[in-house]
Structures are given as C-alpha cells and as structure tokens.
Amino acid sequence: MNDSAALPIPANAQFTLTVEVEFAAAHHLRGYEGNCARLHGHNWKVIVEVTGNKLDKVGMVMDFKTMKKAARATAEQLDHYYLNEIPPFDTVNPTAENIAVWFFDELSSTLNRPNARLSGITIWENDRSAVTYRA
Ligand SMILES: Nc1nc2c(c(=O)[nH]1)N=C([C@H](O)[C@H](O)COP(=O)(O)OP(=O)(O)OP(=O)(O)O)CN2
Ligand SMILES: [Zn+2]
DSSP states (O other), X not given: OOOOOOOOOOTTOOEEEEEEEEEEEEEOOTTOOSGGGSOEEEEEEEEEEEEESOOOTTSOSSOHHHHHHHHHHHHHTTTTSBGGGSTTTTTSOOXXXXXXXXXXXXXXXXXXXXXXXXXXXXXXXXXXXXXXXEO
C-alpha cells in the first residue's frame, strides 16, 4: 500500500509550478532603431508556469519532469538558430514578447490538463530584461 494521506486544500487555493530552460540563438529586430537592429545573440531563459488546484495521488499538480521535458523539446526548436531565418520569426519579429507567445502556443496542448493549465511564459533576454505573457 503506497497511498498517502492528503492535506485539506481550500477550493480557491492554487499551486503555481515553474521550471526553467535555456536556449542560445541569434536574432536582429526588424524596424528597430538602435543596436538591436544588428545581428546579435542571447542566452534566453524561459520560465514555464503551470497553475492547478488539484493534487494527484502522489501529491503533485504535475511532475516537474513532464514540464521540463516539454519545455526542453520546444526550446530545442530554437537552439543555435538564427531566429530571423526560421518560421515564424522569418516573418514575425523575434522580440521577447513574440518568443513568449510562441512558447505558450507550442506548449499549451502538451501541458494543459483537466486540473492544470499552462498559465504563463517568462522570457529573460539577459539578466536585466524579461517579459511575462499570461493567457
Ligand atoms: N520590449 C522589448 N524591448 C526590447 C527587446 C524585446 O524583445 N522586447 N529586445 C531588445 C534587444 O533584443 C536587445 O538585445 C536587448 O536589449 P536590452 O535588454 O536593453 O539589453 P542590452 O544588453 O542591450 O542593454 P543594457 O542597457 O546593457 O541592459 C531591445 N529591447
Ligand atoms: Zn536581442
């Protein structure tokens, strides 16, 4: 018998889980006046956030490993690319905002569950600048 007891959780309580992955890539910003219009690179950090209020029998909203696996597979699609050359960033400007929307759209079908949903993506371009997208 491996079942464990559960603590009471109020109906309006929520758990927010986050995992972080990274990718390295080059880009330039189209239509931007400044040095970011020139080719340059970042080590982007991507924070993936899942929200839920029900725990499974193990006591988890979702296994961090499940989140990391999905996030890593998605980051892999951009890793070591020149973003302006690959879809959708060959036509959509590769800003942190657009990269956040892209991660959200890529990951939502994999991570959304009846009791948990992808709730936010944060993209850090460097140690000082980040954007968070919630939908
Ligand atoms: N809202 C946004 N602003 C900027 C973005 C973006 O994606 N969304 N991107 C850039 C450039 O990609 C730039 O490389 C990053 O600029 P910044 O964060 O200012 O970093 P720097 O190292 O160039 O600047 P410091 O002043 O040294 O921090 C620009 N803006
Ligand atoms: Zn940049």
